[in-house]
Amino acid sequence: MYEIIEKKNLGEGMNVYKINVPDVAAKARPGQFVVLRVHEKGERIPITIAGNDEINGSITILVQTVGKTTHLLSELSAGNKLADVVGPLGIPSEIDNFGTVICMGGGFGIAALHPIAKALKEHGNHIISIIGARRKDLLLMESEMKEASSELLVATDDGSYGAKGFVTDVLKKLVVDNKRIINRVIAIGPVPMMKAVSDFTKSYNIKTIVSLNPIMIDGSGMCGACRVLVGGKTKFACVDGPDFDAHEVDFENLVNRQRFYKEEEKAAYECHMKQHHSNM
Amino acid sequence: MENINKNLQSDATVKEGKLSTKERLQIKRHEMPMQDPQERIKNFNEVPFGYSPEEAIEEAKRCIQCKSEVPECVKGCPVNIDILGFINLIEKGDFLAAAKKIKETNSLPAICGRVCPQEDQCEKLCVIGRRKDTPSVAIGNLERFVADYKAKYGNLHFEVNSFINPGKNKKVAIVGGGPAGLATAGDLRKMGYGVTIYEALHEIGGVLMYGIPEFRLPKDILLRELQILKDMGVEVITNAVVGKTVTVDELLNKKGYSAVFIGTGAGTPKFLNIPGEELNGVYSANEFLTRVNLMRAYNKNEYDTPIKSCGNTFVVFGAGNTAMDAVRTALRLGYHDARIFYRRSRKEMTARLEEIHHAEQEGVKFDFLVNPVRFIGDENQNVKQVECLKMELGEPDESGRRRPVPIKGSEFTTDIEGAVIAIGTNANPIVPQSTPGMELNKWGYIIANEETGKTTKKGVFAGGDIVTGAATVILAMGAGKKAAASIDEYLKIGIW
Ligand SMILES: Cc1cc2nc3c(=O)[nH]c(=O)nc-3n(C[C@H](O)[C@H](O)[C@H](O)COP(=O)(O)OP(=O)(O)OC[C@H]3O[C@@H](n4cnc5c(N)ncnc54)[C@H](O)[C@@H]3O)c2cc1C
Ligand SMILES: Cc1cc2nc3c(=O)[nH]c(=O)nc-3n(C[C@H](O)[C@H](O)[C@H](O)COP(=O)(O)OP(=O)(O)OC[C@H]3O[C@@H](n4cnc5c(N)ncnc54)[C@H](O)[C@@H]3O)c2cc1C
Ligand code: SF4
Ligand code: SF4
Ligand code: FES
Numbered sequence: 001m002y003e004i005i006e007k008k009n010l011g012e013g014m015n016v017y018k019i020n021v022p023d024v025a026a027k028a029r030p031g032q033f034v035v036l037r038v039h040e041k042g043e044r045i046p047i048t049i050a051g052n053d054e055i056n057g058s059i060t061i062l063v064q065t066v067g068k069t070t071h072l073l074s075e076l077s078a079g080n081k082l083a084d085v086v087g088p089l090g091i092p093s094e095i096d097n098f099g100t101v102i103c104m105g106g107g108f109g110i111a112a113l114h115p116i117a118k119a120l121k122e123h124g125n126h127i128i129s130i131i132g133a134r135r136k137d138l139l140l141m142e143s144e145m146k147e148a149s150s151e152l153l154v155a156t157d158d159g160s161y162g163a164k165g166f167v168t169d170v171l172k173k174l175v176v177d178n179k180r181i182i183n184r185v186i187a188i189g190p191v192p193m194m195k196a197v198s199d200f201t202k203s204y205n206i207k208t209i210v211s212l213n214p215i216m217i218d219g220s221g222m223c224g225a226c227r228v229l230v231g232g233k234t235k236f237a238c239v240d241g242p243d244f245d246a247h248e249v250d251f252e253n254l255v256n257r258q259r260f261y262k263e264e265e266k267a268a269y270e271c272h273m274k275q276h277h278s279n280m
Numbered sequence: 281m282e283n284i285n286k287n288l289q290s291d292a293t294v295k296e297g298k299l300s301t302k303e304r305l306q307i308k309r310h311e312m313p314m315q316d317p318q319e320r321i322k323n324f325n326e327v328p329f330g331y332s333p334e335e336a337i338e339e340a341k342r343c344i345q346c347k348s349e350v351p352e353c354v355k356g357c358p359v360n361i362d363i364l365g366f367i368n369l370i371e372k373g374d375f376l377a378a379a380k381k382i383k384e385t386n387s388l389p390a391i392c393g394r395v396c397p398q399e400d401q402c403e404k405l406c407v408i409g410r411r412k413d414t415p416s417v418a419i420g421n422l423e424r425f426v427a428d429y430k431a432k433y434g435n436l437h438f439e440v441n442s443f444i445n446p447g448k449n450k451k452v453a454i455v456g457g458g459p460a461g462l463a464t465a466g467d468l469r470k471m472g473y474g475v476t477i478y479e480a481l482h483e484i485g486g487v488l489m490y491g492i493p494e495f496r497l498p499k500d501i502l503l504r505e506l507q508i509l510k511d512m513g514v515e516v517i518t519n520a521v522v523g524k525t526v527t528v529d530e531l532l533n534k535k536g537y538s539a540v541f542i543g544t545g546a547g548t549p550k551f552l553n554i555p556g557e558e559l560n561g562v563y564s565a566n567e568f569l570t571r572v573n574l575m576r577a578y579n580k581n582e583y584d585t586p587i588k589s590c591g592n593t594f595v596v597f598g599a600g601n602t603a604m605d606a607v608r609t610a611l612r613l614g615y616h617d618a619r620i621f622y623r624r625s626r627k628e629m630t631a632r633l634e635e636i637h638h639a640e641q642e643g644v645k646f647d648f649l650v651n652p653v654r655f656i657g658d659e660n661q662n663v664k665q666v667e668c669l670k671m672e673l674g675e676p677d678e679s680g681r682r683r684p685v686p687i688k689g690s691e692f693t694t695d696i697e698g699a700v701i702a703i704g705t706n707a708n709p710i711v712p713q714s715t716p717g718m719e720l721n722k723w724g725y726i727i728a729n730e731e732t733g734k735t736t737k738k739g740v741f742a743g744g745d746i747v748t749g750a751a752t753v754i755l756a757m758g759a760g761k762k763a764a765a766s767i768d769e770y771l772k773i774g775i776w
Contacts (some may be wrong), residue, residue: 023520023525023526024525027524027525027526037482041576041582041583042583042584043575043584043585043586044575068584069584083482084518084519085519086480086519086520086521086525087521087524088524088525089521089524217567217571217575218480218481218570219521220480220521220524220708220710221547221548221708221709221710222480222490222547222548222549222566222570222708223549223564223566223567223570224548224549224551224563224564224566224567225563225564227551227558229558234551234553234557234558236548239708239709239710250558253558253661256559256660256661257558257560260560260561260662261586261588264586264587264588265586268584268586
């Protein structure tokens with residue numbers, strides 16, 4: 001169990017893994033996540049399930065290297081085992097026929113978005129996906145997203161592919177200039193991106209769902225570390241979410257809570273890299 | 281050791297029977313030798329060292345061997361350990377036999393000896409303690425002593441296996457590896473059933489693992505007890521959140537279990553719902569303790585889990601065991617000024633007496649009759665102050681305790697660098713929500729028969745904190761034992 005059966009580097013510290021966890025693979029639904037530990041003395045980190053293969057008993061995850069734990073993970077390869085993988089956690093995304101749905105993703109958020117877009121399309125929605133990256137060569141999962149969508153729009157910061165600018169610019173153009181009727185927006189990515197989408201759709205009164213990623217420990221409602229403010233109330237992202245109505249979310253609070261352990265995390269990462277390089 | 285043991289034994293035999301009640305009553309209670317408070321706040325090692333064999337025998341002599349059919353002390357123990365019996369054996373120096381006697385009713389004596397609120401249970405009813413001027417027999421300390429002695433010198437493996445009745449081919453799934461689940465698992469396994477524990481976290485033990493700190497219950501002791509269960513053939517599946525990874529219905533209908541016991545604890549933290557509670561540096565007790573215990577943040581050199589570990593003032597709101605554990609942990613992490621803020625008075629504190637004493641010795645300050653109204657943050661949204669109101673005691677409330685009422689205009693602020701909310705827990709919703717046909721009470725706890733553990737769903741039993749709300753280790757174990765007996769009956773006769 002928990003064996004990495006495939007690993008691919010996608011560049012820029014992004015890796016995609018297939019992990020053998022039959023129980024999770026059998027149950028996973030779009031929008032759910034796992035909590036994993038790389039080694040016996042490691043942290044528990046939450047990672048979205050980007051895909052599942054019931055027959056092979058495997059799940060797919062995309063992980064961006066940002067600190068010590070994700071770096072340790074990036075050093076593993078096919079055949080290595082993880083200490084723990086638990087899931088599928090969180091409430092699955094709401095899948096129904098809403099009409100026209102915009103699916104927006106940035107960074108590893110695209111991986112989380114893909115199964116949701118796919119399921120929504122299967123439910124008869126018209127899916128307009130907007131995905132972005134800094135440069136063309138950093139764009140993730142373009143062909144997969146294309147298949148899962150009715151229309152795929154791309155934005156790159158430098159304009160090397162698709163529209164120049166942010167995914168939010170593309171969204172604004174669709175809504176404001178093209179006057180498209182949109183029934184729902186789903187945005188998954190870095191907090192500033194989700195906040196920008198939310199601020200915009202709020203003024204146009206378009207229902208918007210975001211997937212929140214606060215710091216977690218157990219992922220099953222026990223510790224309260226993952227609490228977020230939604231509609232002025234304390235919610236636990238791991239059991240009440242991770243999907244929430246964007247217009248109710250206090251994003252500022254989320255950003256603050258995410259950076260609480262920054263200094264400790266940075267120290268751990270630097271210490272780890274130092275040891276790592278002196279061992280090489 | 282053998283020799284010392286023999287010596288003690290003969291020494292005790294000489295005196296045995298010769299001690300009159302009066303002589304017994306003259307022996308002073310043996311306080312536990314322990315780490316010096318100033319030293320121990322710099323480490324996470326266990327506070328009391330435990331009795332030496334000599335001390336244990338001397339303490340055992342204080343028991344006046346009550347002649348009543350069921351001695352009072354036994355009535356105070358939720359699992360009715362034969363206390364008189366095991367104390368007698370200690371007095372004779374036969375510690376291994378004493379250990380065996382306890383194990384007949386309590387599978388986790390090393391743990392209960394350490395964490396039971398004895399002053400409310402066995403020791404509360406001990407007839408000596410009820411006399412003026414003579415403290416009760418130190419039953420908990422003695423229980424701990426024999427369990428530790430046995431672990432050191434006994435043959436754990438052989439005896440455990442000799443319990444098991446082979447030949448029952450039905451199997452039972454236990455949801456949650458806390459004290460309730462462990463007790464149920466142990467008893468059912470001894471009866472010969474196949475037993476699998478499904479645990480959400482990566483280690484079993486429940487609160488014993490993630491909540492109670494190393495300085496009160498060393499992980500080694502817990503791991504030793506857990507290993508015994510595994511040696512008995514109890515299967516453990518960690519990383520399995522029942523309700524997510526697998527449901528109760530699937531356990532019954534697809535995975536071939538004939539019955540399911542739910543012992544998932546009362547594990548969702550309550551918050552105060554006051555402004556600023558979401559600031560960084562304000563923790564739930566569960567987060568704070570889980571980081572330090574389950575994730576071993578106290579062992580920074582080896583483990584990756586981050587925790588803020590120094591500062592000046594750290595305040596814990598609450599007055600139960602959880603609050604004491606959090607405040608003493610904060611001291612050990614390096615906060616200089618660790619305090620308890622409690623909205624009632626000292627009398628109403630619910631923590632074990634020993635923990636309150638230990639906290640006081642370690643320099644924890646207690647502020648009574650204060651209630652927080654908001655937390656105030658700095659420009660980085662880290663908590664820097666808490667504003668509180670002073671309270672006075674008014675009329676008694678439903679619980680019979682005088683209700684604290686705020687004193688108008690008594691607001692004051694305290695500079696703090698960290699805070700823990702330890703005001704209790706709610707029922708975790710995952711299992712209830714995913715188990716149709718199992719009824720809950722108005723607080724979301726599972727409705728189960730107190731004597732049998734039967735829920736309103738056929739084949740499903742429950743016990744421990746998920747039924748009673750937050751209680752104690754021994755009550756959870758007691759519920760597990762009752763459930764094991766009634767599961768056995770259900771599986772034999774097949775009638776619900
Ligand atoms: C529901 C959910 C789904 C996620 N899905 C993905 C995904 O599919 N792919 C991906 O690359 N990342 C995902 N993340 C983020 C991922 O968990 C963090 O990047 C990871 O924990 C960082 O750990 P680290 O030790 O490498 O970095 P650190 O240096 O420890 O932390 C870097 C930053 O990551 C965040 N972080 C740290 N520890 C945790 C923790 N225990 N839980 C949550 N966030 C933490 C903090 O904001 C921190 O500042 C998800 C997070 C959540 C909550
Ligand atoms: C900090 C603290 C200190 C305490 N100190 C004392 C003390 O000194 N003395 C005393 O007598 N009592 C003490 N208590 C209370 C005591 O620990 C509890 O009453 C007791 O642990 C309850 O046992 P339980 O088995 O019902 O639940 P728990 O110990 O809570 O165990 C429940 C287990 O179920 C698991 N679980 C939960 N949901 C699921 C799921 N969906 N699927 C699978 N597994 C699941 C949990 O991870 C956990 O391992 C303390 C409690 C705390 C929090
Ligand atoms: S289990 Fe607890 S209550 Fe019972 S005798 Fe031991 S310490 Fe006392
Ligand atoms: S009540 Fe006290 S004195 Fe009597 S048997 Fe029990 S421990 Fe001994
Ligand atoms: S991660 Fe612990 S409660 Fe959500």
